[in-house]
Amino acid sequence: MSHWLLLAAKSAWNRRLTLGLTVLAVALSVVLLLGVERVRSDAREGFTQSVSGTDLIVGARTSAVQLMLYTVFRIGEATNNMRWDAYQELARHPLIAWTIPLSLGDSHRGFPVLGTTPGYFEHFRYGDSRPLAFAAGKPFAELFDAVLGAQVAEALGYRMGDRIVLSHGIGGIGLPEHADKPFVVSGILQRTGTPVDRTVHVSLAAIQAIHLDWQGGAPVPGFSIPAQYVRKFDLTPKEITAALIGLHSRAAVFKMQRYIDDYKGEPLMAVLPGVALDELWRVVGVAENTLLAVSGMVVLVGLTGLVAVVLAGLNERRREIAVLRAVGASPRGIFLLLTTEGLLVTALGCVLGILLLLALTVAAAPLAQSRYGVALHPRVISLAELRLLALVIAVGVLASLIPGYRAYRLSLADGLAPRL
Amino acid sequence: MAAVTAPIAELDKVVFRWSARDAACLDIERFALSPGERVFLHGPSGSGKSTLLGLLGGVLVQERGSVRVLGQSLEKLGAASRDRFRADHVGFIFQQFNLIPYLSAIENVMLPCRFSARRARLSADAARLMSRLDLDPSLHHRLAMQLSVGQQQRVAAARALIGRPELVIADEPTSSLDAERQRIFLDLLLHQCAEADATLLFVSHDHRLAGAFDREVALASINRAYERREAA
Amino acid sequence: MPRLAFLLPLALSALLGTASATDEYRVGDRLPQAKAKPDAKSSYQTIRWEALVPEGWDPARDLRGINLAMLNDGDRRATEALEKMKKAWDEAPVEPAWNGQRVRLPGFVVPLERVKEDVTEFLLVPYFGACIHVPPPPANQIIHVFPAKPVKNLRTMDAVWVIGVLDTTRSEALKGGNEAMGMAVAGYRMTAEQISPYKGPAR
Numbered sequence: 052m053s054h055w056l057l058l059a060a061k062s063a064w065n066r067r068l069t070l071g072l073t074v075l076a077v078a079l080s081v082v083l084l085l086g087v088e089r090v091r092s093d094a095r096e097g098f099t100q101s102v103s104g105t106d107l108i109v110g111a112r113t114s115a116v117q118l119m120l121y122t123v124f125r126i127g128e129a130t131n132n133m134r135w136d137a138y139q140e141l142a143r144h145p146l147i148a149w150t151i152p153l154s155l156g157d158s159h160r161g162f163p164v165l166g167t168t169p170g171y172f173e174h175f176r177y178g179d180s181r182p183l184a185f186a187a188g189k190p191f192a193e194l195f196d197a198v199l200g201a202q203v204a205e206a207l208g209y210r211m212g213d214r215i216v217l218s219h220g221i222g223g224i225g226l227p228e229h230a231d232k233p234f235v236v237s238g239i240l241q242r243t244g245t246p247v248d249r250t251v252h253v254s255l256a257a258i259q260a261i262h263l264d265w266q267g268g269a270p271v272p273g274f275s276i277p278a279q280y281v282r283k284f285d286l287t288p289k290e291i292t293a294a295l296i297g298l299h300s301r302a303a304v305f306k307m308q309r310y311i312d313d314y315k316g317e318p319l320m321a322v323l324p325g326v327a328l329d330e331l332w333r334v335v336g337v338a339e340n341t342l343l344a345v346s347g348m349v350v351l352v353g354l355t356g357l358v359a360v361v362l363a364g365l366n367e368r369r370r371e372i373a374v375l376r377a378v379g380a381s382p383r384g385i386f387l388l389l390t391t392e393g394l395l396v397t398a399l400g401c402v403l404g405i406l407l408l409l410a411l412t413v414a415a416a417p418l419a420q421s422r423y424g425v426a427l428h429p430r431v432i433s434l435a436e437l438r439l440l441a442l443v444i445a446v447g448v449l450a451s452l453i454p455g456y457r458a459y460r461l462s463l464a465d466g467l468a469p470r471l
Numbered sequence: 472m473a474a475v476t477a478p479i480a481e482l483d484k485v486v487f488r489w490s491a492r493d494a495a496c497l498d499i500e501r502f503a504l505s506p507g508e509r510v511f512l513h514g515p516s517g518s519g520k521s522t523l524l525g526l527l528g529g530v531l532v533q534e535r536g537s538v539r540v541l542g543q544s545l546e547k548l549g550a551a552s553r554d555r556f557r558a559d560h561v562g563f564i565f566q567q568f569n570l571i572p573y574l575s576a577i578e579n580v581m582l583p584c585r586f587s588a589r590r591a592r593l594s595a596d597a598a599r600l601m602s603r604l605d606l607d608p609s610l611h612h613r614l615a616m617q618l619s620v621g622q623q624q625r626v627a628a629a630r631a632l633i634g635r636p637e638l639v640i641a642d643e644p645t646s647s648l649d650a651e652r653q654r655i656f657l658d659l660l661l662h663q664c665a666e667a668d669a670t671l672l673f674v675s676h677d678h679r680l681a682g683a684f685d686r687e688v689a690l691a692s693i694n695r696a697y698e699r700r701e702a703a
Numbered sequence: 704m705p706r707l708a709f710l711l712p713l714a715l716s717a718l719l720g721t722a723s724a725t726d727e728y729r730v731g732d733r734l735p736q737a738k739a740k741p742d743a744k745s746s747y748q749t750i751r752w753e754a755l756v757p758e759g760w761d762p763a764r765d766l767r768g769i770n771l772a773m774l775n776d777g778d779r780r781a782t783e784a785l786e787k788m789k790k791a792w793d794e795a796p797v798e799p800a801w802n803g804q805r806v807r808l809p810g811f812v813v814p815l816e817r818v819k820e821d822v823t824e825f826l827l828v829p830y831f832g833a834c835i836h837v838p839p840p841p842a843n844q845i846i847h848v849f850p851a852k853p854v855k856n857l858r859t860m861d862a863v864w865v866i867g868v869l870d871t872t873r874s875e876a877l878k879g880g881n882e883a884m885g886m887a888v889a890g891y892r893m894t895a896e897q898i899s900p901y902k903g904p905a906r
Contacts, residue, residue, distance in 0.1 A: 096820060304826070333858075377528070377565070388816075467525055
């Protein structure tokens with residue numbers, strides 16, 4: 052068996068230009084297939100890890116998935132807000148242990164700004180019930196304090212004490228700025244691998260303060276309240292976007308959900324994060340599977356190319372096969388030789404694909420983190436990816452049977468002296 | 472005259488046709504090789520030469536009659552066994568394209584040893600055999616496709632002789648060489664076959680080489696199928 | 704070759720396990736169970752959800768007393784009685800005798816906590832769709848399950864058999880601790896040793 056392997060290797064090396072291109076084709080298709088799986092799995096993991104220990108998310112009545120997306124992942128925008136007094140009444144409910152109000156809508160150089168209370172840093176959990184930790188500083192104490200997520204600080208090079216200006220709206224460029232009310236970086240959080248990293252956290256009062264002299268999304272001309280006077284005004288928020296809720300007993304979650312859904316004061320909805328996530332995966336799952344199927348097709352295309360290349364080269368190799376027959380090779384041995392070649396090329400393509408994917412993951416990880424808050428883990432290969440790879444190799448072996456069989460038939464027909 | 476020793480190879484009343492519809496392409500009453508004999512077989516193309524060599528090599532199986540090599544009736548063996556038998560006992564040299572182009576000269580010479588344990592055991596120093604065939608050591612590790620035709624033929628001869636097979640079949644081995652190299656090659660081959668105690672069946676269309684052999688046979692005359700075809 | 708091309712997406716789908724349990728059930732469906740029979744050999748009891756309700760607890764008691772045919776439309780008493788029933792539902796007590804008992808029963812999953820993609824905490828409810836549109840189950844018909852090992856491939860409203868040890872102590876502690884809370888907050892807790900997909904009432 053080993054001499055067939057050696058022979059196949061040397062034979063393949065002899066035709067390394069054409070086979071090399073085939074290896075590349077297989078490698079690229081493997082990159083696509085495994086890449087799709089890797090992004091899918093890492094995105095899911097990232098999303099799942101983004102919230103922990105929160106029993107309900109409350110917001111204006113919209114779709115459960117949408118509510119989850121913008122409160123936890125800061126993706127998309129809220130269509131409606133909930134009133135502050137409705138939130139307060141809710142927070143007084145005896146079943147509730149803690150609440151975290153959230154206010155979204157502003158941004159800073161592309162990163163979303165979250166208005167909340169210091170309770171956020173106390174109650175919010177992610178991953179495996181992990182609390183937020185500070186790399187530097189502490190939660191906001193002063194009105195215009197800001198706490199930065201790790202990604203924001205790193206990407207924009209901010210340090211403690213730096214001044215930043217918030218923009219109105221989510222977008223990136225060309226947004227109106229709250230230039231007269233700059234914030235001071237009072238804390239920087241440690242990296243979490245969740246959308247927290249790319250968020251700028253400020254107090255609810257501060258959100259209210261910067262919008263005091265704004266009306267309908269733009270500053271009122273000729274009417275501005277300088278930063279030092281804002282404290283004279285009532286900075287209680289009128290509205291918030293959503294709230295996170297923790298209960299004394301998790302089993303009471305249905306009852307609480309019912310209560311919020313039936314709340315007469317305002318159209319509200321409450322969402323269980325785990326359930327909403329499953330719904331998101333159900334919706335996204337169709338696209339995921341389609342992508343995976345398409346990638347599978349591409350792999351098939353690559354392997355078909357391999358079969359075509361080997362088959363095309365078979366005619367030239369009839370003399371070589373006759374020589375092997377003369378020294379005692381059986382037609383079955385010839386079959387083995389050709390099939391082994393195909394297997395070698397497939398295996399090489401897979402290995403190259405894994406390495407290429409690793410390089411790509413390393414290159415793309417910072418982008419995925421900054422844009423979507425999804426942490427792509429550069430790893431050689433995961434279990435799920437290994438299963439896919441095994442499938443690719445199995446199909447590669449099956450495909451290699453075709454030139455193997457053809458060579459088998461040729462060797463039988465040609466005997467010792469092929470008529471060429 | 473009764474033969475003192477058993478023939479190395481013999482064909483008895485052998486008939487071969489490619490398919491049921493075809494006329495027989497080989498019909499031989501008797502053809503035998505004695506041990507150590509050097510036989511020149513005159514076989515132009517179309518005389519059934521390839522078929523005869525295929526039968527002796529166990530690659531083809533006759534319709535009627537018996538083909539025996541070293542006393543073993545080849546038709547009684549399964550295909551895989553015939554392949555093994557060929558590997559163990561027969562060395563082949565062809566007119567051209569004898570070698571695996573991407574293997575080195577010495578790797579080509581050693582090829583039969585991968586398929587025959589017997590020859591692997593009996594293979595003395597391959598390098599020495601190659602030197603005796605006038606192949607300089609500097610050529611040993613060169614890839615076969617980088618050798619000249621003359622060098623390739625000598626490598627093929629070494630490969631046919633390694634591990635002391637009992638029968639060496641050479642099919643037009645000199646036809647691609649010029650006259651002078653033909654002579655040299657023939658001398659080397661005959662010499663090494665004698666050294667290895669191998670029986671040599673040398674097939675060629677060139678009568679001029681026949682003089683160096685013990686016996687000359689014309690395939691056209693022993694193959695009745697050829698006569699019939701010519702007559703038709 | 705075309706045959707292979709057709710098989711691959713199918714194989715991929717099988718690999719990814721896309722078949723969804725939620726396609727089979729409608730809101731309000733319960734999981735059929737064979738008649739509960741004592742299994743002397745195993746160390747657990749297979750029970751039905753009704754068993755978790757203490758004897759004599761009847762939240763519809765007040766409603767039963769009223770002859771609905773005799774009331775006018777919109778009669779206050781009917782609405783009040785319904786409200787009382789709903790309140791009783793919310794305060795549904797647990798049966799302390801179940802504490803420490805090893806049981807087995809089927810239900811639907813509502814995931815609460817996940818680590819990576821494996822579920823580490825979930826609620827088990829008796830009927831499908833317990834978190835949408837329909838009234839939530841009474842407190843003694845919800846089990847807060849803590850699997851011994853994180854469970855793979857568990858999605859909302861998956862139907863499963865769970866085997867584990869029940870715990871009623873926390874409920875008692877909460878009820879006793881806070882008068883102002885009024886409503887009972889905890890139902891049953893369970894440390895689950897085994898969670899397997901539900902495939903039919905047999906066994």
